[in-house]
Amino acid sequence: xxxxxxxxxxxxxxxxxxxxxxxxxxAWFAPGLKGLAKGERAIGDWDEDAITMAVEAxxxxxxxxDRSKVAGTILASTTFPFADRQNAGLVKEALTxxxxxxxxxxxxxxxxxxxxxxxxxxxxxxxxQLCVASDMRKSRPASEAELLNGDSxxxxxxGEGPVVARFLGSHAVSVDFVDxxxxxxxxxxxxxxxxxxxxxxxxxxxxxALKGGMAALGTDAQSVxxxxxxxxxxxxxxxxxxxxxFRDEAVADGLLTQVGDGGxxxxxxxxxxxxxxxxxxxxxxxxxxxxxVDMILLEATDALRELPPRRGVAGSIARRSxxxxxxxxLFHRGQLDxxxxxxxxxDLKQPATALWRERRxxxxxxxxRCTVTGTVQFPKTEISVSHNEHARFTQxxxxxxxxxxxxxxxxxxxxxxxxxxxxxxxxxxxEGGGRMKVEFADVEEGDVEVGRELExxxxxxxxxxxxxxxxxxxxxxPVAAEA
Amino acid sequence: MAxxxxxxxxxxxxxCAKFGERWDKDAGQLMVEAFDEALVDAGIDSSQIDAAxxxxxxxxxxxxxxxxxxxxxxxxxxxxxxxxENYCASGTESFRGAVYAxxxxxxxxxxxxxxxxxxxTGYGGLPIRTLGTNLDMIGVEGSGPGNFAQLASAYRSVHGxxxxxxxxxxxxxxxxxxxxxxxxxxAHLRSAISxxxxxxxxxxxxxxxxxxxxxxxxxAACAIVTTPEIARAxxxxxxxxxxxxxxxxxxxxxxxQAGGWNGSYFHTTRIAAARAxxxxxxxxxxxxxxxxxxHDCFSITELVTMEDLFLSKxxxxxxxxxxxxxxxxGAVPCQIDxxxxxFGHPIGASGLRMLYENYLQLLGRAGDRQLQKPPxxxxxxxxxxxxxxNVSAVAIVGLADA
Numbered sequence: 001x002x003x004x005x006x007x008x009x010x011x012x013x014x015x016x017x018x019x020x021x022x023x024x025x026x027a028w029f030a031p032g033l034k035g036l037a038k039g040e041r042a043i044g045d046w047d048e049d050a051i052t053m054a055v056e057a058x059x060x061x062x063x064x065x066d067r068s069k070v071a072g073t074i075l076a077s078t079t080f081p082f083a084d085r086q087n088a089g090l091v092k093e094a095l096t097x098x099x100x101x102x103x104x105x106x107x108x109x110x111x112x113x114x115x116x117x118x119x120x121x122x123x124x125x126x127x128x129q130l131c132v133a134s135d136m137r138k139s140r141p142a143s144e145a146e147l148l149n150g151d152s153x154x155x156x157x158x159g160e161g162p163v164v165a166r167f168l169g170s171h172a173v174s175v176d177f178v179d180x181x182x183x184x185x186x187x188x189x190x191x192x193x194x195x196x197x198x199x200x201x202x203x204x205x206x207x208x209a210l211k212g213g214m215a216a217l218g219t220d221a222q223s224v225x226x227x228x229x230x231x232x233x234x235x236x237x238x239x240x241x242x243x244x245x246f247r248d249e250a251v252a253d254g255l256l257t258q259v260g261d262g263g264x265x266x267x268x269x270x271x272x273x274x275x276x277x278x279x280x281x282x283x284x285x286x287x288x289x290x291x292x293v294d295m296i297l298l299e300a301t302d303a304l305r306e307l308p309p310r311r312g313v314a315g316s317i318a319r320r321s322x323x324x325x326x327x328x329x330l331f332h333r334g335q336l337d338x339x340x341x342x343x344x345x346x347d348l349k350q351p352a353t354a355l356w357r358e359r360r361x362x363x364x365x366x367x368x369r370c371t372v373t374g375t376v377q378f379p380k381t382e383i384s385v386s387h388n389e390h391a392r393f394t395q396x397x398x399x400x401x402x403x404x405x406x407x408x409x410x411x412x413x414x415x416x417x418x419x420x421x422x423x424x425x426x427x428x429x430x431e432g433g434g435r436m437k438v439e440f441a442d443v444e445e446g447d448v449e450v451g452r453e454l455e456x457x458x459x460x461x462x463x464x465x466x467x468x469x470x471x472x473x474x475x476x477x478p479v480a481a482e483a
Numbered sequence: 484m485a486x487x488x489x490x491x492x493x494x495x496x497x498x499c500a501k502f503g504e505r506w507d508k509d510a511g512q513l514m515v516e517a518f519d520e521a522l523v524d525a526g527i528d529s530s531q532i533d534a535a536x537x538x539x540x541x542x543x544x545x546x547x548x549x550x551x552x553x554x555x556x557x558x559x560x561x562x563x564x565x566x567x568e569n570y571c572a573s574g575t576e577s578f579r580g581a582v583y584a585x586x587x588x589x590x591x592x593x594x595x596x597x598x599x600x601x602x603x604t605g606y607g608g609l610p611i612r613t614l615g616t617n618l619d620m621i622g623v624e625g626s627g628p629g630n631f632a633q634l635a636s637a638y639r640s641v642h643g644x645x646x647x648x649x650x651x652x653x654x655x656x657x658x659x660x661x662x663x664x665x666x667x668x669x670a671h672l673r674s675a676i677s678x679x680x681x682x683x684x685x686x687x688x689x690x691x692x693x694x695x696x697x698x699x700x701x702x703a704a705c706a707i708v709t710t711p712e713i714a715r716a717x718x719x720x721x722x723x724x725x726x727x728x729x730x731x732x733x734x735x736x737x738x739x740q741a742g743g744w745n746g747s748y749f750h751t752t753r754i755a756a757a758r759a760x761x762x763x764x765x766x767x768x769x770x771x772x773x774x775x776x777x778h779d780c781f782s783i784t785e786l787v788t789m790e791d792l793f794l795s796k797x798x799x800x801x802x803x804x805x806x807x808x809x810x811x812x813g814a815v816p817c818q819i820d821x822x823x824x825x826f827g828h829p830i831g832a833s834g835l836r837m838l839y840e841n842y843l844q845l846l847g848r849a850g851d852r853q854l855q856k857p858p859x860x861x862x863x864x865x866x867x868x869x870x871x872x873n874v875s876a877v878a879i880v881g882l883a884d885a
Contacts, residue, residue, distance in 0.1 A: 342606045346613075354616045362620045375741050379621060385739040409637040409746035409870070413629030413688040415608060422688070425623045426633055427738075427746055427871055435740040437623050437871055450640035461620075473621060 003124040004163030004298065007307060008272045009060025010154045011053050011134075012259055012316035014442055014480075016040035019147050021324035026142040033147060041150040041260035043323065044136050046332035046419040047441065047459040050077040051087055052472070053153035053265075054134035055094040055458040059402070061130065061155035064308035067095060070157070071127035072102035074120060076112035078182065078264045079136050080105060081470055090472065091132060093363035094458045096399055102129075110230075112264045113154075114288025118296055120158040121167045128159035135263035138187045138333055145189055148232055150260020154268035154313070164307055165275060165284065165298040171213035174292035177205050194233060201289075202231060202240050209293035210244035217297050221245035224297075225282035226274045230266040231289060232256045246285075258317050273313040280304060319480045321444065332419055343417040348464040350471050360397065365456060365474045367434050368395030376400075376433030398434070405430045405454045405476055410440070412448075428454055428476050441475040453479045487762040490883065491586045492725045493714040495707045496525025499839045502702035502827030503671040510539075510546040510600040511556030513703035513829075517596070518557050525707045526717060529557060532707070533590035535564045538577030538597040539831035540867070541610050542568070545600045553596060570867020571778065572730065573597060574704065574834025575876035581708050582725055591713055597836075598703035599829035609699060609830075628688035628696050630869035631781040635690050637746030638787060642798040650690055652801035653782035654681035657694045657824055659810050660779060664821025666852040671700045671827030695782040700827030704835035706842075711883060722883035723845050726860065727762035731755040733872040744871075751875035752791035752864065759877040760793070765860065768793050772815060772879075773858030774844060776837035778866035779822040788864060789817070792877070811852075819844065819852055834876060837863035841880050859885040 023037030044053065054075055062070070073095070075088035082090075088103035106116040113133030120131045134153035139145035179201050180191035191197075206229075214221050227250040229237040241251045252274050254261075262269050267288045274284055278300040288294035311319070323329070330336040360366040361379045368380030371394045375386035378400060384391040410426030424440035426448075440448065441457050454476040461473040498520030500513045508516070522528060537553045539545050546552040550564030569576040574597030581593035604610050614622045639649055658678055664670040676694060684692035714722055731751040737744040744750055756768075765771045775792065779785035789800040794815055795808070803809065809817035820826050820840040823833060841861035843849040860881040867874045 342604070343608075343611055346611045348619075350620070351616055354620065358617060358620060375739060377735075377739055379617070381735075385735045387736050387739075387742055407636075409633035411625070411629045411632035411636065411688045411691075412686075413626050413632070414685075415626040415628055415687050416624060417611075422686075423625070423629065425625055425629065426636070429740045433740050435738050436621075437738070439623055450636055471620065 001126060001160035002163050002166050003121060003160050004167045005156045005165040005275070006128060006159045006161060006163055007061050007063070007065055007157040008155065008164070008275050008312070009057050009063065009310055010152070010269055010272045010313045010316050011056035011060060012042045012152045012313070013044040013048055013053065014319050014321045015043045015045060015323045016258070016320050017043045017326065017329055018322065018324045021326050022147055025326045030142040033142065033144065036144060036147040039257035040322070041147070042152055043329050044151040045441070048136070049081050049460060050079045050134040050136050051081055051090050052458050052460060053136065053151065054091050054132045054155070057134065057153035057155040058091060058095055058130055058132050060311045061157050062095070063310040065157065067097055069128055070097050070101060070130055072104070072129040073097060074104045074106060074116045074129065074131045076106045076116045076133040076264050077135050078107050078109070078112065080107060090363065093359055094472070096364040096366060110264055110290030111288040111292060111294050113268045114286060114294035114296060117156065117158070117268070118170045118172065118294055121170065121296065124158055124160055126160045128157050131156050131158055133265040133268040135265045137189070137263045138335070140188050141330065141335065148256070148261050150262055152259055152262035152265045152269050154265055154272045156268060156271065162303045162306070163301060164304045165300050168297040168299055169217045170297065171216045171295045172292065173209040173212065175205060176291055177201055198233060198236060202236050203243055206240055206289055206293055207243045210240070210287070210295070213293070213295040219297060222247055223283055224250050224285045226250055226252055226278060226284040228252045228267065228270045228274055228284065228286045230254065230270055230287065232261040269313060275300065275304065276312050276314055278304065340417060347466065348462045348471065349467060350464060350469055362473060364399065365401040367398045367400050369398035370394050371396055376430070378434050378436045400430055400434055401456045401474060403430045403432060404479065405456070407448060407450050407452045407454065408435070409450065410448050424448060439475045440477065442477040447478050455479050488582060488586055488728050489726050489762055489764070490711065490724045492582045492708050493711040493883065494723045494842055494880065495527070495592065495709045495714050495717065495719065496521045497706045497839045497842050498524065499669060499704040499836055500702050501669045502700040502829060504602050505701035506602065508701070510598050511552060513600065513701060514553060514556050514596055514598050517703040517705045521705050521707050527592065527707070530560050532559065532562060532592050532594050534562055534581070534584045535559055535594040535596065536577040536580035537564060537566045538568070538573035538834065539566065539599060540568055540570060540573045541599060541601065541612070541830060543612065544603055544610050545598065545831070569874050571780065571830050572834060572865045572867035572874045572876045573831040574836070575863070575865040575878055576730065576834070578706055578835060578838060578878065579728055579730060581706065582728060585708050585710055592707060592709045594705060594707055595835060596703065596705040597832035597834060599831045600701050601699045601829060602701050607698065626688060628691045628781060631784050632688040632691045634747060634787055634870050635783045638783070641745050641747045644801055646690065649801055650682065651678070652804045653695055653786060654678045655804050656779065656782040656785050657681050660818045660822045660824040663811055663819050663852065664825025667821050667826060670821040670825050671698065672821070672825040691781055691783065697780050697823040697828045700829045702827055702829035702832045702836070704832045704839050706835055706838060721846055723842050723880050724883045725878065726881045727759035727877065727879040729755040729759040729762065730874060730876045732874045733868070735872070737871045746870060748787050749791045749866065749870060749873065749875055751873055752788060752866065752877070755875045755877040756792045759879055763860070763879045765879070769815060771860055772862050773856070773860050774819060774841070774854060775815060775817045775862045775864065776820065776822065776840050777817060777864040779818055779824050780828065780866070784866070785817065792862065792864060816854060819854060834863065834865035837865060838878060838880060845880065845882055
């Protein structure tokens with residue numbers, strides 16, 4: 001059997017913050033940033049983080065795929081919401097994957113995703129495994145990182161069978177080259193001079209590794225059709241490619257203008273973008289850089305043409321909402337302490353007992369379907385809600401997360417505390433049955449009305465700031481108009 | 484079939500504190516204010532009370548757990564004091580306890596009290612509280628206005644009413660209540676407002692603006708009930724008796740798609756109203772009900788409630804409102820005391836406050852706001868929760884001989 005990538009998916013938050021808006025707020029202090037103030041960067045909403053973005057990317061990757069076959073989930077990130085509570089485990093619950101599947105977090109480097117993918121490809125035993133990368137890095141106001149970074153997630157399904165990209169081999173180099181670092185428990189990177197990073201890191205460590213890697217893989221650099229170097233410094237990818245002997249036209253676009261540097265997610269995001277454009281037979285070299293270099297050589301196959309349509313990177317970029325509210329973003333990332341009022345003071349303690357009991361409903365949005373009446377409901381209960389027959393203990397699991405819904409009633413509530421007022425919510429009906437009262441996400445003013453079509457998205461519901469616990473649940477987002 | 488409550492219980496006396504931002508009084512003192520008025524009205528002293536019920540919705544801020552705080556405040560004679568909570572319908576729920584005690588013969592004289600002390604929270608609107616362990620994980624922590632505002636979105640869609648038309652009808656509801664509240668010395672808000680003020684007010688929860696919402700108040704109201712026979716023996720001549728008392732609670736039907744609820748009305752109110760009319764022998768409510776006090780927590784709630792009480796045809800209430808049917812000089816005056824909107828909404832007290840107004844109007848004791856046409860049957864509608872899950876209470880009181 002052929003080992004490789006069976007499917008892929010991506011998620012980029014729809015909000016794109018104008019870099020000019022970031023620069024305008026900070027120009028008085030850091031006028032030298034002007035050169036970076038072009039285009040826009042993706043920013044997560046207040047209720048998004050590395051876990052929620054990972055879930056959305058994984059759902060995209062699993063489009064049309066039988067989830068019961070997924071044997072494992074690896075999550076790569078440097079911004080895990082939890083240090084000790086497996087983040088990949090939350091992703092697995094949200095995806096309603098089998099309890100009898102493996103999960104693993106991989107972090108600690110910008111190479112996390114390529115290292116995770118290498119391991120998944122090398123360990124492939126015929127059972128599909130999800131490899132997800134997601135990062136939402138914080139950056140100090142008026143820093144270069146603030147302008148260059150962009151929140152994103154990407155996922156690939158690794159396994160054997162009708163792969164869309166065949167695994168040809170991998171190579172790794174590990175050296176403690178500290179271009180930047182972030183200490184445990186802190187928010188911000190500390191980076192060294194970019195000229196040194198370019199000369200010694202990119203043109204030194206990285207170019208050398210590429211040359212050595214191609215030799216080890218027995219491949220001519222000129223034969224590579226798509227070279228993915230997740231380095232956003234202007235001109236760097238091209239000069240690295242040239243010095244390492246690759247063709248100029250093979251260098252993949254770094255997605256800087258529309259998205260920004262995703263951090264640990266960026267290699268996979270660029271890979272997904274490359275796969276979307278690749279023709280069967282093309283060779284793709286995926287590179288990861290961070291205290292060394294990972295290289296993964298792939299070859300696109302005819303199966304690309306059979307893959308069901310998905311959002312991917314192209315769809316994610318198109319699903320865009322322009323934003324120039326820099327202060328709101330700082331507040332949403334916890335970097336601006338707005339007066340939130342007494343209504344924000346409630347205690348949001350989550351009983352662990354109840355979360356465990358209700359985890360299928362809360363994390364997976366699994367409702368119930370009465371086997372006698374066929375009535376669908378959320379949440380699942382012992383006595384059916386059906387008014388025709390209150391049948392007892394007849395409900396089977398009924399996942400609702402991937403079903404579209406429509407608005408029955410709604411409001412835009414300016415009184416309830418929310419980090420993004422007004423709070424939109426309402427009653428919704430799912431296609432095929434089931435109804436729930438739910439918060440809405442990603443609502444543009446004027447774009448909600450009775451009957452509006454919705455899709456469910458996994459989001460942060462509330463944050464218990466006293467105990468540093470995040471509560472997650474599903475929200476309903478208006479389905480974007482077809483492009 | 485149960486024989487019902489009609490004419491089995493009479494109101495011996497009632498009292499109501501001044502509603503408002505009562506910075507000067509705590510919940511116990513507000514109860515004393517209402518209780519002393521009721522004792523004088525009833526012509527008894529507290530030693531004659533056999534049992535008591537207390538309705539309060541936010542015991543955390545109002546007065547703490549159990550019925551003991553009322554027993555302490557009123558120095559009741561070591562009788563059983565039962566505290567009840569049923570959202571904003573807690574006042575009528577308290578009344579139900581006392582009425583049932585008398586009707587059963589277990590008590591000769593019973594007290595129903597409702598109280599709420601909300602202005603110790605530090606902010607406007609209702610106190611923020613947990614939805615319960617499970618709903619805190621999967622529910623929506625919407626505000627009162629947000630929950631009820633959704634009626635408007637569905638009502639517009641179901642009945643094909645434009646945003647502007649419905650907003651104007653809702654504005655008429657509030658303007659009417661302010662005009663009525665102006666004449667009520669115990670009301671929290673006593674100021675007239677214009678349609679334009681309502682239409683141009685800041686948005687609270689679309690489409691409800693500031694004047695589409697009642698505020699929250701401190702206050703207490705109470706009723707002392709007994710049998711008609713004991714009331715007459717105590718010297719009462721004009722008796723107001725309970726004609727019907729019905730409470731209906733949601734069981735989730737509204738939240739299942741297959742049920743067909745469209746979000747534009749109160750399923751429970753229709754059930755409670757139908758049962759109450761049957762209990763009271765009312766066959767044509769628009770003709771037979773003299774006046775109503777309904778749960779106008781928001782203008783849209785009052786508007787759709789006119790349909791749910793069968794006073795307007797379905798989809799027609801917005802026109803009836805604009806036509807003045809429920810104005811002070813209309814066919815079925817509504818909120819003649821200012822309603823929740825202006826009298827105020829101390830949650831646990833509101834159901835009893837409505838009964839207080841109906842009682843005064845029936846006895847011709849409502850002062851400047853006394854209806855010109857003497858009422859004979861008065862309805863109160865006290866609702867708790869939100870449109871998709873709620874408890875709806877309908878009480879009809881009337882002159883004993885009506």
